[in-house]
Amino acid sequence: MTAAPMIVLSQPVVAVTPKSAGRWRRLPLKAKVGAVVLGFFVLAAVIGPLVMPYDPSFSNPAPSLALHAPDAAHLLGTTQSGQDVLSQLLVGIRLTLELALFVGVAATALSVVVGVTAAFLGGLWDDLLSLTSNVFLVIPSLPLLILLLGYLPQKGQLATIVVLSGLGWPWGARVIRAQTLTIRNRDFIAASRETGERTWRIIAFEIVPNEISLIAANFVNTVLYAIGTSVALAFIGLADLNSWSLGTILYWAQSQQALQLGAWWWFVPPGLAVALIGTALVLLNSGIDELGNPRLRDAARGVMIDGHRQRPADPTPVWPQAGPIAPAGPITRALRPFTRSSLLDSRNGGRP
Amino acid sequence: MAFVLRRLVFYLVAAWVALTVNFFIPRAVPGNAVEAIMGKFPTLQPAAAKALSAMLGVGHPGSLWHQYVNYLRDVFTFNFGTDLLQFPASVTSLLGETIPWTLALVGTATVIAFLAGTALGIIGGWRHGGWLDRGLPALMFLQAIPYFFLALVLIELVAERFHLFPTGQGYDGGLIPGWNASFIGSAIYHSLLPALTIVITSLAGWMLQMRNVMITTIGEDYVVAAQAKGLSSRRVVFTYAARNALLPQLQGFGLALGFVVSGAIIMEIVFSYPGIGLLLLNAVSASDFPMMQAIFLVITFAVLLANLVVDLVLVFADPRVRAKEAS
Numbered sequence: 001m002t003a004a005p006m007i008v009l010s011q012p013v014v015a016v017t018p019k020s021a022g023r024w025r026r027l028p029l030k031a032k033v034g035a036v037v038l039g040f041f042v043l044a045a046v047i048g049p050l051v052m053p054y055d056p057s058f059s060n061p062a063p064s065l066a067l068h069a070p071d072a073a074h075l076l077g078t079t080q081s082g083q084d085v086l087s088q089l090l091v092g093i094r095l096t097l098e099l100a101l102f103v104g105v106a107a108t109a110l111s112v113v114v115g116v117t118a119a120f121l122g123g124l125w126d127d128l129l130s131l132t133s134n135v136f137l138v139i140p141s142l143p144l145l146i147l148l149l150g151y152l153p154q155k156g157q158l159a160t161i162v163v164l165s166g167l168g169w170p171w172g173a174r175v176i177r178a179q180t181l182t183i184r185n186r187d188f189i190a191a192s193r194e195t196g197e198r199t200w201r202i203i204a205f206e207i208v209p210n211e212i213s214l215i216a217a218n219f220v221n222t223v224l225y226a227i228g229t230s231v232a233l234a235f236i237g238l239a240d241l242n243s244w245s246l247g248t249i250l251y252w253a254q255s256q257q258a259l260q261l262g263a264w265w266w267f268v269p270p271g272l273a274v275a276l277i278g279t280a281l282v283l284l285n286s287g288i289d290e291l292g293n294p295r296l297r298d299a300a301r302g303v304m305i306d307g308h309r310q311r312p313a314d315p316t317p318v319w320p321q322a323g324p325i326a327p328a329g330p331i332t333r334a335l336r337p338f339t340r341s342s343l344l345d346s347r348n349g350g351r352p
Numbered sequence: 353m354a355f356v357l358r359r360l361v362f363y364l365v366a367a368w369v370a371l372t373v374n375f376f377i378p379r380a381v382p383g384n385a386v387e388a389i390m391g392k393f394p395t396l397q398p399a400a401a402k403a404l405s406a407m408l409g410v411g412h413p414g415s416l417w418h419q420y421v422n423y424l425r426d427v428f429t430f431n432f433g434t435d436l437l438q439f440p441a442s443v444t445s446l447l448g449e450t451i452p453w454t455l456a457l458v459g460t461a462t463v464i465a466f467l468a469g470t471a472l473g474i475i476g477g478w479r480h481g482g483w484l485d486r487g488l489p490a491l492m493f494l495q496a497i498p499y500f501f502l503a504l505v506l507i508e509l510v511a512e513r514f515h516l517f518p519t520g521q522g523y524d525g526g527l528i529p530g531w532n533a534s535f536i537g538s539a540i541y542h543s544l545l546p547a548l549t550i551v552i553t554s555l556a557g558w559m560l561q562m563r564n565v566m567i568t569t570i571g572e573d574y575v576v577a578a579q580a581k582g583l584s585s586r587r588v589v590f591t592y593a594a595r596n597a598l599l600p601q602l603q604g605f606g607l608a609l610g611f612v613v614s615g616a617i618i619m620e621i622v623f624s625y626p627g628i629g630l631l632l633l634n635a636v637s638a639s640d641f642p643m644m645q646a647i648f649l650v651i652t653f654a655v656l657l658a659n660l661v662v663d664l665v666l667v668f669a670d671p672r673v674r675a676k677e678a679s
Contacts, residue, residue, distance in 0.1 A: 030488075131365065139610070139656075140609075140610030140611070140614050142615075142618075143648040150635075150644050228498060232500070236618060237637050250500075259507060264508055268505065271497070271505070278495075281496075283492060
């Protein structure tokens with residue numbers, strides 16, 4: 001029984017990454033940019049409430065300070081009632097990221113539990129759990145969330161977290177189930193089963209650690225879903241409207257006619273923050289994806305042969321000895337493969 | 353055929369789950385909807401509470417099974433009760449007025465975005481590493497923008513500053529709705545900016561998805577074989593690579609539809625477009641529960657129906673689906 005971990009260690013499924021030296025350097029540029037932008041917002045969330053210049057809810061009674069365009073005193077201007085937009089933004093980033101983090105952890109945990117259980121139990125349970133996740137995948141979640149939150153008497157942060165987590169697991173469960181089904185047939189699982197490992201031990205120490213990259217990607221996606229959905233829900237007023245999140249700032253901006261009053265500084269910063277956080281997460285995810293899937297990797301990695309860049313997906317080139325051809329513009333070059341009839345009819349194998 | 357039947361049964365199950373969830377939410381959630389409504393409308397007489405509870409089924413008249421049967425009968429006869437906000441009007445008639453607007457706007461714009469995004473994705477996947485790839489971070493940024501925020505920005509930039517488009521509403525206020533050229537022209541003119549919003553934000557998603565599937569497909573042996581045979585690039589791209597890459601893309605279309613439609617409906621609010629979104633916003637802010645429930649059902653059924661259509665297209669387009677059933 002004690003021999004089992006040895007077997008596992010000697011047959012790792014996922015290639016063990018070399019020691020962390022240079023790991024950051026090997027990350028695709030996308031992932032680096034994503035991590036830096038995300039880090040900036042996390043930093044803002046952590047220290048924001050400490051450095052914010054004003055109380056975000058403090059309404060300055062001076063009429064001259066209402067709807068004031070950005071200046072030195074109020075870097076992002078003020079709202080209709082003289083509240084400081086920058087302070088609201090700093091608190092809002094924290095509240096929104098906090099919510100997304102909780103939802104990400106809870107929904108991902110649910111996905112893992114449901115996905116692994118379905119794959120391991122098999123039979124009727126698998127059918128039932130798969131059917132449930134497929135049904136909740138096709139039922140659009142936003143209208144259902146609106147209905148649930150609409151009926152709930154308290155629409156605070158906790159209620160939103162619970163409801164979002166409760167509806168955020170099906171996609172992850174589906175992916176993790178599929179992955180578990182392939183892993184459970186590998187030799188090292190059979191080996192540990194032969195040595196008498198208990199099922200829960202196999203799941204907790206051998207299956208789940210091997211799915212960690214998938215779970216991480218799923219976590220990032222869930223965080224993305226949580227941010228987008230919670231902001232949309234708050235925007236239509238289904239949130240605690242006395243607290244400041246990116247969504248509630250947008251709600252007040254919309255309901256107090258920021259647009260009609262031309263107060264762009266009121267609604268652009270929170271919306272831009274949502275978009276930038278989202279972009280950072282997508283970049284991070286697709287960067288991680290490229291690490292695992294070499295085909296998606298940047299074509300800049302292609303090799304140079306005889307002065308022509310060969311991309312990984314290109315067929316073997318045949319270079320004729322012909323003279324120079326007329327230079328083509330970017331549009332012509334992009335369209336050429338669709339118009340020329342052969343791959344071999346131009347100097348560089350049909351591919352400019 | 354067996355595939356179609358299985359999918360049909362699946363969508364029936366999904367529809368039943370949606371109906372049942374919709375039935376149980378008001379009964380399972382703590383708190384009293386009637387009290388919430390009475391609080392929102394101080395003008396209501398105390399006697400109205402009784403009528404309201406009967407209407408919402410909160411007072412639980414009859415057994416649960418009895419209520420459930422009644423509820424299903426009401427849904428299938430399109431009887432969603434009376435709207436609380438615009439009191440004498442029925443929910444069904446209000447929905448009937450707004451659904452065509454949303455369907456025309458969101459439906460058309462989503463299909464355009466899907467087709468354009470897929471076409472761009474084919475080029476982007478084939479020209480992997482080319483000029484389209486250099487714009488990827490920008491596309492990811494567009495994809496991450498909430499619909500309603502882009503709507504706010506577009507109104508500010510295009511409509512308020514340069515007066516190129518109207519800032520909102522579905523048609524010119526001076527016109528009377530009808531099937532005449534000036535009204536239809538005005539409606540189309542007013543829908544251009546909202547449609548643009550949907551296309552800009554959802555195009556990038558379809559494109560990225562198609563591009564990634566294309567890249568994977570192009571690496572397959574049969575594509576290399578087709579190139580080695582000396583087939584024209586056009587033939588290799590469209591008949592060999594794109595046709596196969598299109599199938600995961602179509603499946604993705606069905607699954608992502610719910611998100612796109614929900615996002616687009618919330619965006620309507622910013623434009624004061626006379627579609628479901630505005631109805632939903634008003635229903636939420638006034639705790640108008642019958643309306644919220646009906647809207648949930650309408651959106652869900654529309655998405656389920658669209659998914660069914662996608663599945664039928666898949667059977668038609670993909671011999672592999674048919675072959676799997678035959679074996």
